[in-house]
Structures are given as structure tokens and as C-alpha cells.
Amino acid sequence: MNEQQQRDHGVVHMIVYGCIIATFVLVVYGVFVNREITVHTNTMTADQVITVDGMAEAFVVPDTAKVSFGVTAKNRSTTVATQSVNERMQNLVDALEKTGVEKKDVKTISYTLSPEYTYTDNAQRFDGYRVSQRVEITIRDLDTVSAVLDLVNSAGVDDVSQLTFFVDDEDAVREQLRTDAIADARRKAKEIAKDLDVQLGNVVSFNEDRSGDVPRPLYAAGMRAMDEVKESAAAVIPTGENNLVTRVHVTFTIR
Numbered sequence: 001m002n003e004q005q006q007r008d009h010g011v012v013h014m015i016v017y018g019c020i021i022a023t024f025v026l027v028v029y030g031v032f033v034n035r036e037i038t039v040h041t042n043t044m045t046a047d048q049v050i051t052v053d054g055m056a057e058a059f060v061v062p063d064t065a066k067v068s069f070g071v072t073a074k075n076r077s078t079t080v081a082t083q084s085v086n087e088r089m090q091n092l093v094d095a096l097e098k099t100g101v102e103k104k105d106v107k108t109i110s111y112t113l114s115p116e117y118t119y120t121d122n123a124q125r126f127d128g129y130r131v132s133q134r135v136e137i138t139i140r141d142l143d144t145v146s147a148v149l150d151l152v153n154s155a156g157v158d159d160v161s162q163l164t165f166f167v168d169d170e171d172a173v174r175e176q177l178r179t180d181a182i183a184d185a186r187r188k189a190k191e192i193a194k195d196l197d198v199q200l201g202n203v204v205s206f207n208e209d210r211s212g213d214v215p216r217p218l219y220a221a222g223m224r225a226m227d228e229v230k231e232s233a234a235a236v237i238p239t240g241e242n243n244l245v246t247r248v249h250v251t252f253t254i255r
Contacts, residue, residue: 049204050192050252054185056177057245062165065139068109069152069160076128078113085131092155096137099147105138140168167242177246178208185250193254201253209247 071092073084093106111134116127137152139145142165152160167173193200 056180205251
């Protein structure tokens, strides 16, 4: 190979080497540039949202009440104790029907039968069996609440407790509150979008929180107080109102 050929050969090698380097640089540049754009785009997309809260509430007059009572009997014979409880309970249920309480609204919530013992001088003595039944009544006509309580108190039950007032079809009220809360959230989101000079897009997330007054029970002490005055006047029991609140958290995209 003469000197001219050597020079030509060297030039070819330099050109090929240069092309390889240039190609490598372009590939690396393209990879990193594209990666940065992708990350940046994702970040921008995640930030292009508006999150707002909406709220709706209603003051609802209760239309239903519940009250529970218990009957107890004790005897050395389980048969006698059970019969005593059954008879008293059946008489009470029959009497309740006269006040408009239907059988389907009388529900047993507990029934127990247990032996009892007395301990003296480190010795155990069998005392008998105690049978207890607790029943819950649903009162759908609130005008009869006073009459029902008077009847229960006069029937010889052992305790009456937890009179509560509530809305029977609360789900229907809650559905309307959700609709109103979402409308409130959308109105706020539109106002924010207008101020930012952007357009509101689709909903990408939604959460709902429910709260409100828990029905307040009138416990046994209150019932005993009513029992003391029932001969002079019927019990006056205000039902008041239940405050139901629904809050929603909604995230909208913007464009």
C-alpha cells in the first residue's frame, strides 16, 4: 500500500468512526430528551385539576320511634320461669296491638336463660334459673308514643329504656342531599375555572361523607320519671328535628 492509499484508508476510518460517535450521541440525546418530556407531561397532567368540596344539609322531623323493654322471671324450675316471661310478654304484645303497634314491629333483641347461685361460707348454693327477654317496639304513629309508653309502664315490665326518634326512609333524604352537595361542588368548581380562565373537564375522583344528629335515646331514668307522673298527666315527649349533613369532595380535570 503506497502513501496515498494509506491516507485514503485513514480518512475512511475517521469518517466511519465519526458516524458511529454521532449516531451514539443522537441516540443518547433522544432517550434523555424524550424521558424528560414524558415526566414533565405527566407532572403537568397530574397538576391540571381542581378539587372542591360541596355540602348540603336538611332538618328533618322524625316520623318513627323505637323503645325497648325487658321482662324477667326467676324460679328453680326453668319451665315455670319461662312460662311466666312468655305470659307477661304475650299479654303486653296483645295490648300493644290496640294502640296500633303491629306484630311485625315487635322484635325480640335478646333472650337469656341462666342458672344463679348464692355463695356463703365458701359453699355454692343453687338459687334457680333467671329468664330474661328484651323486646324492641317500632312506633310508626308518633301520636301514640305517650299511650304506648303508659301501656308498657303499667304492664309490669322490669325496665323500659332507649326511646329514640328517627326518619324511617333516611336513604331517600340522603340521596337528595348527595345530589345537592354535588351541585354545590360543581358550582364552586365552575367559579374557580372562570377565575383561572380555563375550562372544566371530567370528574376524576369523588368521595362522600355523611353526618348528622344521632337519635337521642331517653333512658330508663327518664322513663321512671314519666312513670311517676303518668297518673296525673300523659307524658309530653317533643320529637324535635334531626339535622342530616352530606359533604362531597370532587376533583375535576381542567383544559
